[in-house]
Amino acid sequence: MASRRDLLKSALLGAGAGVVAATALGSLGPEAAFAAEPRLGVDPGAADPDFAEGRIRSVKDDTLLVLGSNLVFHTIRVVGGTSLWKLGPVGLDQARPGDGLYARGVRMPDGMLAAESVWLNIVNVKGHVKNITREKVHLDHKGQDIVCHVVAGTSVAIHAGGPASGDLSVLRVGQHVQVLGAWRPDTNEVDIATVFSPH
Amino acid sequence: MARTPSTDPPADLLAPVQGEVSWFCCGTAWGPCSSTGRGACGTCNSGSLQHAWPNTSDACWAITRPDACGVSLSRRTCGYQHRTTSLCGGGTVVTAIADCGPQTDLFCGERSCCGSTCAGNRLIDLTPAAYSRIASLSTGLRPCEISTV
Numbered sequence: 001m002a003s004r005r006d007l008l009k010s011a012l013l014g015a016g017a018g019v020v021a022a023t024a025l026g027s028l029g030p031e032a033a034f035a036a037e038p039r040l041g042v043d044p045g046a047a048d049p050d051f052a053e054g055r056i057r058s059v060k061d062d063t064l065l066v067l068g069s070n071l072v073f074h075t076i077r078v079v080g081g082t083s084l085w086k087l088g089p090v091g092l093d094q095a096r097p098g099d100g101l102y103a104r105g106v107r108m109p110d111g112m113l114a115a116e117s118v119w120l121n122i123v124n125v126k127g128h129v130k131n132i133t134r135e136k137v138h139l140d141h142k143g144q145d146i147v148c149h150v151v152a153g154t155s156v157a158i159h160a161g162g163p164a165s166g167d168l169s170v171l172r173v174g175q176h177v178q179v180l181g182a183w184r185p186d187t188n189e190v191d192i193a194t195v196f197s198p199h
Numbered sequence: 200m201a202r203t204p205s206t207d208p209p210a211d212l213l214a215p216v217q218g219e220v221s222w223f224c225c226g227t228a229w230g231p232c233s234s235t236g237r238g239a240c241g242t243c244n245s246g247s248l249q250h251a252w253p254n255t256s257d258a259c260w261a262i263t264r265p266d267a268c269g270v271s272l273s274r275r276t277c278g279y280q281h282r283t284t285s286l287c288g289g290g291t292v293v294t295a296i297a298d299c300g301p302q303t304d305l306f307c308g309e310r311s312c313c314g315s316t317c318a319g320n321r322l323i324d325l326t327p328a329a330y331s332r333i334a335s336l337s338t339g340l341r342p343c344e345i346s347t348v
Binding site: 042043044045046047048051052053054055068069070083085100102104117119121122123124125126141142144146158160161176178180183185188190193194196198199 | 221224226227228229230233242244245278280293295297301302309310312319328332335336337
């Protein structure tokens with residue numbers, strides 16, 4: 001059976017291979033996909049060559065040119081089986097210059113990253129709730145004020161490990177929470193995907 | 200919420216320990232992470248296979264206080280390696296300590312589950328590079344098992 005890494009590589013070889021790869025990648029469950037054969041031989045503590053972070057400089061066809069925060073450029077190729085996230089599953093058309101991203105895939109010999117997953121503007125911040133309105137949660141994150149927007153039909157809260165609920169009214173001022181969401185580039189604002197609260 | 204006294208000896212000394220794993224950013228970064236810095240060890244980077252551990256020093260322990268949740272964890276310092284295994288998909292990653300965290304006491308008693316498989320209390324935070332080896336970053340929080348290497 002072809003490995004997930006082989007499938008990603010084959011997706012770059014041609015249109016026919018890409019279709020095969022996309023189908024096979026899609027057949028893996030989401031958690032099983034992440035359990036599948038990570039690259040061996042990367043020392044714990046070292047940079048992962050199959051991972052990239054930074055901000056998009058340009059989008060051309062199926063390729064993202066990304067400037068890493070460490071000022072290293074990454075060329076990231078989106079293939080048929082690539083999953084993209086921006087507050088939820090999206091298509092490549094939602095990737096914009098200026099977006100921040102994390103990407104995981106397979107580093108090709110020419111340095112390009114064949115993407116398995118791309119997370120656009122994703123943030124995962126913890127902090128104290130300073131204020132709450134129906135539309136916003138104001139968060140104190142290490143002294144930094146972050147305005148978290150409730151997105152109707154999308155934002156959910158998970159209280160004490162219970163089921164996800166669209167009702168965020170149970171959040172309380174002073175509570176410590178974790179907000180997973182999508183950053184609005186060049187602002188201190190985030191659209192909420194999930195709020196985790198322990199109590 | 201009622202808090203229970205810590206276990207003795209440290210839970211992770213005798214066998215793998217189960218808890219919750221989340222992810223955090225560090226090093227040079229964009230967005231809200233841009234002011235995060237390189238962590239307590241001075242080496243932390245989002246793109247590296249690293250993690251935060253609640254007991255890297257006395258000062259760290261005073262902040263994270265997992266004992267307030269009834270969990271005692273061994274003192275492990277910068278560079279020490281742990282293996283984190285997702286209880287959802289079975290993915291595993293070995294990482295090195297680069298920061299102090301998570302702030303376990305603020306989430307005492309919290310549980311996360313995959314179906315009927317659950318684990319409680321936040322015991323480890325992985326960098327995005329490490330977490331994305333065992334789960335999608337969009338999951339945010341997962342039950343896991345932590346062991347020494």
